[in-house]
Each structure stands twice: as C-alpha cells, then as structure tokens.
Amino acid sequence: MFKTIFFYRSKALLRSKETMFWSLLFPMLLGTLFYFTFTNILEGEGFETVPVGLVDTGQYENEEAFLGALESVSGMDDERTDEGSGDILFNVTKAENEEEAEKLLSEGKISGYILLGEDIGLVVNKSGYGATIIKSFLDYFKQKMSTVENLMEATAGKITPDQLEEALQTREYVKEIKVSEESPNIVVNYFYTLLAMSCMFASMAGVAEITGIQANQSPLAARLNIVPAPKLKVFLGSAAALAVIQTAIIALVFLFLALVLRVDFGKDYLLTMLTNIAGVITGISFGTAVGAVLRAGENLKTGICSALVMLGCYLAGMMDVQMKYRVQANMPVIAKINPVNRLTDAYYSLYYYDTNGRYWQNMAALGIMTLIFLTVTFLVIRRQQYESI
Incomplete structure (x- = not known):
C-alpha cells in the first residue's frame, strides 16, 4: 500500500503545473531578477x-x-x-x-x-x-x-x-578579530532567503496532503477514508512522495543559483543540500500542521499558509535586508521561531563562518520545529472522526 501511494502520488506531483511553477520556475525567475538588480551593488561601494x-x-x-x-x-x-x-x-x-x-x-x-x-x-x-x-x-x-x-x-x-x-603618532586601541576569511556580503542574503522561501513553499503542498485525507474536504478524501488501510500509513506514503519531489525541485533551484547565477553558498555543498532537505521537511510539516488545525476549505488554508510563509520571508530580509537585523535586535524571539530566518541563517553560516557551530544551532532549531509541527498534525488527524462518509 505504501509503495502504491508513493508511486502514484509522485506521478501526480510531477504532472502538477501549479507545483512546478511555484516551486521551480517562480524561484528561478525571481532569482534572475535579483541577480540583475543586486549583482553590481557592492562594486558601486568602492572609494572614489x-x-x-x-x-x-x-x-x-x-x-x-x-x-x-x-x-x-x-x-x-x-x-x-x-x-x-x-x-x-x-x-x-x-x-x-x-x-x-x-x-x-x-x-x-x-x-x-x-x-x-x-x-x-x-x-x-x-x-x-x-x-x-x-x-x-x-x-x-x-x-x-x-x-x-x-x-x-x-x-x-x-x-x-x-x-x-x-x-x-596615531594609535589604534580597537583590535579587529576576523571570524571568517570571507567578506561580509548582505546581497547574498536575498538569494538565501529566496531558497528558504522555495523550501517553505512545500508547506502549501503539505496543506493539500493533509486535506487529501480529511473526508469532509473532498470526495477523493472520503474514498481514501474507507480504504482498509491506516490513515496514518496513507498520509506517510503521500508525504514521502512529496518530500522526494520537493527535494529534487529545490536541488534544481539551488544548482541554478549556484552554477548559473554564481551565488556563493560557501564550500560545503553537501551541508547546503542537507539544509535544503531540512527546509523541505520543515515546510511540509508546517503545511500539514496548518491544514490539520484549521477548520476551513483547502483554498483558505493554502492562502493562510502562503501568507505566513511570505511574512516569514519579509521578516527574514527578503524584501528589505535591514528588516532581518531589526527583528533580531528588537524581537529576537520572532527571529528564533521563524523557520525562513533559520534557513537563511543556516545558508549564511556556511558561507561566512569558518566553523559550523552556528549552522548546527539553526539545524537543531529546524528539527525541533519539524517535530512540533508533526506532533500537532498526528494528534489532530488521529482524533478526527466522521459520522458518515
């Protein structure tokens, strides 16, 4: 049953034009726009x-x-x-x-x-x-x-x-201690936030997954609920297919940014790919939690989920890079619980810092968030009962 659900759900996702556009084409188009807008911004800051x-x-x-x-x-x-x-x-x-x-x-x-x-x-x-x-x-x-x-x-x-x-003689009383061989670069934050947004866009597909097993949402979900198989097993098979497809899509977006647009992601591409996977899983679990908790139609759930992701992108500095630092200075709790900010910070840690201490802190935070989202999802769908189907 798991393999069957995984196979057919994968085919459905690959045929979904909406998924391909928002998860693959839209980030690439936006990344290209960022490239032409910001590529020479630092060169213009040289002393004249x-x-x-x-x-x-x-x-x-x-x-x-x-x-x-x-x-x-x-x-x-x-x-x-x-x-x-x-x-x-x-x-x-x-x-x-x-x-x-x-x-x-x-x-x-x-x-x-x-x-x-x-x-x-x-x-x-x-x-x-x-x-x-x-x-x-x-x-x-x-x-x-x-x-x-x-x-x-x-x-x-x-x-x-x-x-x-x-x-x-002029004396210096402040000593500069470098934490990295790389130069600070605020421009890359726009691209990192873009990749984080792409990962979190999986949340909208996560809403669709959880709605697909809620019998009161669609005739297809009603038929799935009468299948002689545990609802949790059906959900896990479908979610696994989503995670694999979304990870492959994010890998393509990442390679486009790194190899075509020449965005610097640091030297450890394996850890960058691990961050992509963690971001996709966090996005899916966030979407399933939203879909499970809200008692509304799929379109409204998707709209609310999309609005929350875009708010997280704004607070992480996607539209205004200074917003990221204002939030960290004035609302540090918001910065810590914002998954988009955590993903962005993980990418930047791999680029800027010589050690991975800060990177693993962000990954641990994403793991805790994912665990919380999945726990909420399982508790809600486990208790959902329907008088008639």
Missing part, C-alpha cells in the same frame, strides 16, 4: 578619489607642512586628470588664482577648493561626500598643527624630532 582645487597665495605660515601632508594623500599634478586612481584620497588641481578655481567649481570639475592665504580656507558650492572628505582632512591637519604648536610652547622649543613624531 575626491577632485579638489588648490589656490596657493604663498602667505600661509605652515605652507610647506600643509603641502607635504596634501601630497602624501593625493596626486598633485599641474594639469587635472579626470580619472582618479582609486588608491589616493584627493586628485588635486592647482589653480593660479581664486577665479580659476571658482570656474572649475562651477563646472563641477572639483568638489571644492582649498585657499592657502593667511589661514587655510575651504570653498564649496554644496554639501556632499566630497566636501565632507575635504573638510575632515583640513580639520585633521589643523588639529595636528595645533598639537605641534602647543608642544613647542610647553617645551620652549626643546622637544626633539623623535619626541614630536611619537606625540603625533
């Missing part, structure tokens, strides 16, 4: 050299010191180059007078210009990234010069060059 003008009137007292400091962080050419190297802070254009600098500024060729007169001045026509960087550099230089003047005054000019260098 700031174009700045310099007008030197020869009246600034510490002109030599300032020019030395500016030269150390910039490419000081007599003629302006339109492309910065990306390795320097400023691309400096020397102007003969303030009128020439004003022209460059009005034409947008520089973000601002530095005026070396009796003091250091900065002229910009609008606030922004470039103006902020220039001002920060000038403030830093002025602070250092003020420190030098105070030290010279306090020591009556007797401070040695080595002592002065030691006093001006």
